[in-house]
Amino acid sequence: MAEVVRGKQEIRERVAAARAAGKRVGLVPTMGALHAGHRRLIEQSVAENDFTVLSVFVNPTQFGPAEDFDHYPRQLEADVAVAAEAGADVVFAPAPEEMYTGDHSTWVDEETMSEGLCGARRPGHFRGVATVCAKLFNIAQPDRAYFGRKDYQQVKIIERMVRDLDMSVEIRSVETVRGSDGLAVSSRNSYLDPDKRRASLAIWRALKQAAALILGGERSPRIVTDAVRSEIVRDGRLRVDYIEVVDAETLEPIVPLEGRIVIAVAVYCNHTRLIDNITVECPKPE
């Protein structure tokens, strides 16, 4: 059974003891509601380190006022069981007051890679993400931290933060886990009934088709995004928030498409916002 720790000081001590014993420390930062994607992160951390901290914290500062903070699924007991099964050593599950004082006033702002994609639609979201990750890195002082590539922009922003602020943690990004039907696993999938889930399969189908287009030689981002859009809106139950094709490293638009690119989408199915992405290496022109 992985032990649950509520206090920053206590988790610091646990990690310090592990480190004093010569152990390498992995951190898997999550908002709980653990699924197979988180499980893969934990397993990879366990494989690459000697001591794995799972953090479970629904971070209020990364939710917009109209977003689902209040309704975000919380299920610590189940999460602790998953953590233990996957091999985590300790679960850090702080209360909001443990993480933020009433007069909290310091923020980490990444200002280039946060501009487009989800950053443009969720003002303040990545400020909240970067700030809480900086805090968690400072509290747990891991050698490595694990993030899923479903949140592609998040991974790139965290990597950039670590580079720019000279943090001594290695960011490991882990491939998106999908259901056998192809849908990227997400805590928000629990909002989908079977019918909506079926509708949502168009997202991954569209991304795969778009990747095939590019591998077939297409270089126009407009043609690629139009193809993704028409596949996604086809049956009428999904609404596009954005579809963008960007450079996989800088997250900047690139015309014509060249090098390693990412097609990233956010889609609403009723009130549920789903994101997904696919990375494609554009074939070199002959």
Place this chain on the structure above:
Amino acid sequence: MAEVVRGKQEIRERVAAARAAGKRVGLVPTMGALHAGHRRLIEQSVAENDFTVLSVFVNPTQFGPAEDFDHYPRQLEADVAVAAEAGADVVFAPAPEEMYTGDHSTWVDEETMSEGLCGARRPGHFRGVATVCAKLFNIAQPDRAYFGRKDYQQVKIIERMVRDLDMSVEIRSVETVRGSDGLAVSSRNSYLDPDKRRASLAIWRALKQAAALILGGERSPRIVTDAVRSEIVRDGRLRVDYIEVVDAETLEPIVPLEGRIVIAVAVYCNHTRLIDNITVECPKPE
């Protein structure tokens, strides 16, 4: 002789070796042009730790476009001699390119305590300060870092940053060192000829008089700042940038004056901007 290290990786290794040998590490972050104030910081670090890193870096991101970045005094050789004399173990003097990539995009923003005083007059200044301190803390990973109280707002912002981002460094603030004439020592004092230096003595004289006023029972911030202003502008060679009386912890205006307060001023003597402050414990009303 204190050794000069130019690279982040090398200073990390030097500190890691010291730590592995059980040494406590102190960091004194400076922009060089070392004076008696810095010397006191180094000496205190040497007294309280086993290994002292002095950083010398004229941080471009904390200067405004119209400020004196290009002309800021640079004298590494002399600084290294002072560092050695005061007992520092190593001088970290990175080139600007070692600290900032061309596409640097992550900033640390303290948004409450940075609003008034120097923050209001030097937009972006404390963002630059907080960001470079976060970087230096992450690079040198000190147990303690030392700052002079002449830059009172800076100290409070760094303390807040450390608290809010859960950094594991203890901030030690050290009393302002003054010349025998009372002028707070500052690298920018080198811009003053003897006549301007004489004029500048009004700053500390005004602050002491204001403190006496408060200790005598005055509770009106307006009366206190008016008194400081009239003393400072009296002979016509100083121009006031700001005079503020604020709570010593929150840096917020406080009317009537109560508890521990700070009178902080910034003054121009020709093109040279000088700052100083005095802390006063308001006597309890009878």
